Amino acid sequence: MKLSIENWRVLDGAGNFIALDGNDRGLAYGDGLFETMRIHDGRPVWWREHWQRLARGADVLGIPSPNEAAIAAHTLELIAGRSQGVLKLVLTRGVGGRGYAPPMPAQATVVLSWHHLPGPEPGDGLNLRWCQLQLSEQPVLAGIKHVNRLENVLARAEWSDPELHEGLLCDAQGRLVSATSSNVFVHLDGRWQTPRMDRCGVAGIARDWLLKNIQDAVVADLTRQEVRSSAALMVCNSVRGIRQVRRLEAQVWPTSPAVIELRRLLALAEPAFARSP
Amino acid sequence: MKLSIENWRVLDGAGNFIALDGNDRGLAYGDGLFETMRIHDGRPVWWREHWQRLARGADVLGIPSPNEAAIAAHTLELIAGRSQGVLKLVLTRGVGGRGYAPPMPAQATVVLSWHHLPGPEPGDGLNLRWCQLQLSEQPVLAGIKHVNRLENVLARAEWSDPELHEGLLCDAQGRLVSATSSNVFVHLDGRWQTPRMDRCGVAGIARDWLLKNIQDAVVADLTRQEVRSSAALMVCNSVRGIRQVRRLEAQVWPTSPAVIELRRLLALAEPAFARSP
Numbered sequence: 001m002k003l004s005i006e007n008w009r010v011l012d013g014a015g016n017f018i019a020l021d022g023n024d025r026g027l028a029y030g031d032g033l034f035e036t037m038r039i040h041d042g043r044p045v046w047w048r049e050h051w052q053r054l055a056r057g058a059d060v061l062g063i064p065s066p067n068e069a070a071i072a073a074h075t076l077e078l079i080a081g082r083s084q085g086v087l088k089l090v091l092t093r094g095v096g097g098r099g100y101a102p103p104m105p106a107q108a109t110v111v112l113s114w115h116h117l118p119g120p121e122p123g124d125g126l127n128l129r130w131c132q133l134q135l136s137e138q139p140v141l142a143g144i145k146h147v148n149r150l151e152n153v154l155a156r157a158e159w160s161d162p163e164l165h166e167g168l169l170c171d172a173q174g175r176l177v178s179a180t181s182s183n184v185f186v187h188l189d190g191r192w193q194t195p196r197m198d199r200c201g202v203a204g205i206a207r208d209w210l211l212k213n214i215q216d217a218v219v220a221d222l223t224r225q226e227v228r229s230s231a232a233l234m235v236c237n238s239v240r241g242i243r244q245v246r247r248l249e250a251q252v253w254p255t256s257p258a259v260i261e262l263r264r265l266l267a268l269a270e271p272a273f274a275r276s277p
Numbered sequence: 278m279k280l281s282i283e284n285w286r287v288l289d290g291a292g293n294f295i296a297l298d299g300n301d302r303g304l305a306y307g308d309g310l311f312e313t314m315r316i317h318d319g320r321p322v323w324w325r326e327h328w329q330r331l332a333r334g335a336d337v338l339g340i341p342s343p344n345e346a347a348i349a350a351h352t353l354e355l356i357a358g359r360s361q362g363v364l365k366l367v368l369t370r371g372v373g374g375r376g377y378a379p380p381m382p383a384q385a386t387v388v389l390s391w392h393h394l395p396g397p398e399p400g401d402g403l404n405l406r407w408c409q410l411q412l413s414e415q416p417v418l419a420g421i422k423h424v425n426r427l428e429n430v431l432a433r434a435e436w437s438d439p440e441l442h443e444g445l446l447c448d449a450q451g452r453l454v455s456a457t458s459s460n461v462f463v464h465l466d467g468r469w470q471t472p473r474m475d476r477c478g479v480a481g482i483a484r485d486w487l488l489k490n491i492q493d494a495v496v497a498d499l500t501r502q503e504v505r506s507s508a509a510l511m512v513c514n515s516v517r518g519i520r521q522v523r524r525l526e527a528q529v530w531p532t533s534p535a536v537i538e539l540r541r542l543l544a545l546a547e548p549a550f551a552r553s554p
Contacts, residue, residue: 008299020297022285022388027367029426030307062434088375090304098365098392100426100433100457111299115375136413137449141427148425149306149377150418156377157339172414180377
């Protein structure tokens, strides 16, 4: 479905309308960042956290941070009258000539786009697979949500079965990193553990929320075998919140009271996640 | 310098004019490929080779190859009346909604853009440095010219001194891969050697030409120490052709008759490279 132009805006970093340029470095090199926010009751959920991650990524890439107030105003204008959905923000280094050298100073481009909520998922948990693709390690880019996402695209292209909801990704050493568009928590040795995001992967906003709100959650290296022997498994992202994994290939987990309790806590903090979309 | 819209075209895979969409997956995920061609006497140099690499990359990513005849016609129209320059072609998976899953079928986007030749370089050879950034290994994407180029952007951003012409990149194991926008050949043990492109890097068109036209050239793993102890060093790409390296940090190489001979051979085959731009 092609979205109409009503559903997106192209702005400069100050919030002025601009035309999307064929020489934008976002298109040329994936030279940019993005955020995907849940819109609930007409407001972006976790705006502050998304903006902080965007600013952190802009700092890593050396892209000037856009004016938050101006972009927030455009966001509210774009989502006005739309209660539930998803707002995507892409920030690029803007127009360049040719060549990798970043223009100095760069004039950032911001693309805001409105999207419908994704379709519903089964209430009793997700059905996952292991992806074949192994994520590469790049500590300089790890954690930030940059737009060099061909690995995620290729991993997600490994299946088309709508009954399969997510795929788990490991690095070349066989360590769990994440799912294609979610972070993963594994209940192991009596506590929740989630992979480090300092070699590859994206440090998700929902992951941050869980790390802050689960008393004894830890960041750890996790093998495939540890995932298989876990008492419970959940995935999270800022569009869908927390979801339990019911099945991973041949293995099935029972409903976890711990995940139900975390979902209840998250829904109290952010009512958007009271029901899974 | 912002290029005017006169200098670029956005097309679908069949060659029809389309508008650049804010939801293009090239912008969203770097979900695409590119080629950068030297234009000489009003024609693209190595068009066939560039198109073959593009098609190979499209096959890896599962993007439908555009219609070559239609895109060639638009290319000729865009470069008409312009004798010398650079033509860049970006191919993306086109517009998506949201989410990594590729749309099926995808409607590719092609962006053609015209650029001036890069500025001149010293005739006696280039001045290089080692880059700090280490390239990550991703065999699935290695060799093809995809647009996930943040590593190249960050590596090129390591210096701004105009007297420094290129930076050499290694992988995390310390093996030479390439320069930021060129391939590298090292004269070692009496023959030309160039790094493998099956873990990271781009298999360049000029590199292919050299591998075909140097009798005993080989593809090999090369360490920093082997680069330092080489008898001669050259870099190549399809915009500038072949250039000798004169200096790498503190080390200086004399002019190499072998490189002069290769430049002469290349200029015979492709007159665009008779003089370095």
